[in-house]
Amino acid sequence: MNNIYKGLDLDRIVKIHAPATVANMVCGFDILGFAVNEPYDEMQIRFSDKSGITIINDDEYNLPTEPEKNVAGAALIAMMDEIETGFGFELTIKKNIKPGSGVGSSAASAAGAVVAANRLLNDRFDKENLVRFAMNGEKLASGVKHADNIAPCIYGGVTLIRSIFPLDIVALNAPTLFVTIVHPQIEVKTSDARSILKHKVLLKDAIKQWGNIAGLVAGLLQSDYELIGRSLEDVIIEPVRSILIPGFDLVKQKSKEAGALGGGISGSGPSIFMLSKDEATALVVEKEMKSIYEKLGLDHHTYVTTMNHHGVQFVS
Numbered sequence: 130m131n132n133i134y135k136g137l138d139l140d141r142i143v144k145i146h147a148p149a150t151v152a153n154m155v156c157g158f159d160i161l162g163f164a165v166n167e168p169y170d171e172m173q174i175r176f177s178d179k180s181g182i183t184i185i186n187d188d189e190y191n192l193p194t195e196p197e198k199n200v201a202g203a204a205l206i207a208m209m210d211e212i213e214t215g216f217g218f219e220l221t222i223k224k225n226i227k228p229g230s231g232v233g234s235s236a237a238s239a240a241g242a243v244v245a246a247n248r249l250l251n252d253r254f255d256k257e258n259l260v261r262f263a264m265n266g267e268k269l270a271s272g273v274k275h276a277d278n279i280a281p282c283i284y285g286g287v288t289l290i291r292s293i294f295p296l297d298i299v300a301l302n303a304p305t306l307f308v309t310i311v312h313p314q315i316e317v318k319t320s321d322a323r324s325i326l327k328h329k330v331l332l333k334d335a336i337k338q339w340g341n342i343a344g345l346v347a348g349l350l351q352s353d354y355e356l357i358g359r360s361l362e363d364v365i366i367e368p369v370r371s372i373l374i375p376g377f378d379l380v381k382q383k384s385k386e387a388g389a390l391g392g393g394i395s396g397s398g399p400s401i402f403m404l405s406k407d408e409a410t411a412l413v414v415e416k417e418m419k420s421i422y423e424k425l426g427l428d429h430h431t432y433v434t435t436m437n438h439h440g441v442q443f444v445s
């Protein structure tokens with residue numbers, strides 16, 4: 130047996146679930162995100178006799194299988210660059226998180242792949258390094274490295290990305306929160322949603338924004354639902370991006386009237402998320418969302434779920 134494989138179980142198959150994530154958390158563009166329990170991607174990985182990375186799609190999305198064009202492949206390539214060569218991986222991906230939906234589909238693929246491969250390698254890399262590898266998938270998908278989907282997907286819960294160069298990730302405690310998500314069936318590419326953003330902000334807007342970010346973090350840590358609700362306000366990104374999402378203002382207004390604490394665009398959209406204190410409210414919010422999109426005649430999909438506190442989960 131080659132030394133590279135010393136101590137590894139070459140016949141092992143690792144199966145994982147990689148959760149969807151909500152990036153930005155309204156006011157924290159590129160620096161805040163959280164994981165949810167539904168939906169999630171299913172993946173399995175094993176060592177392969179073939180060198181390099183073999184990707185098998187087990188879903189309807191026809192995503193590229195060339196590793197360098199696939200977000201999971203790009204993340205694995207970054208990981209393999211830091212280990213002795215000689216390994217091959219065979220990765221099977223069943224995506225349940227629709228690409229381009231705004232709930233971290235590419236992050237789930239990239240993060241799930243490196244967490245699963247790391248288990249085959251007897252967990253040689255820590256979570257921060259896994260985030261670093263997985264960000265290469267985000268770079269491929271959106272043109273920019275950002276960790277606000279990747280970090281919560283790997284760590285679970287709410288994560289604050291204080292910095293990506295160098296990486297500085299803070300896992301935040303949060304009270305019980307119910308999450309309602311509506312995905313109007315249109316596609317918004319993250320790269321497009323980023324390209325329309327203004328590059329300069331007014332100082333008065335920046336002051337409002339960092340007040341909200343600090344308020345949201347304090348509200349989460351102190352389980353202060355009112356403070357969380359008041360802080361879910363974005364005066365910089367939302368006014369620009371929300372025009373890409375039909376019904377956005379109405380969804381926000383009706384959800385809050387139904388008792389939601391607040392919410393906004395999930396990642397770069399088109400999904401919209403709302404946070405509620407209890408499940409009953411989250412279900413009423415779902416009803417409001419459905420009724421709005423039915424009236425608009427726009428196909429949509431909804432989820433009522435909770436925050437996921439464990440991140441990528443091993444199934445075997």
Ligand code: HSE
Nearest residue numbers: 152159277319396397
């Ligand atoms: N923070 C990123 C953005 C998340 O809003 O562009 C993309 O999912």
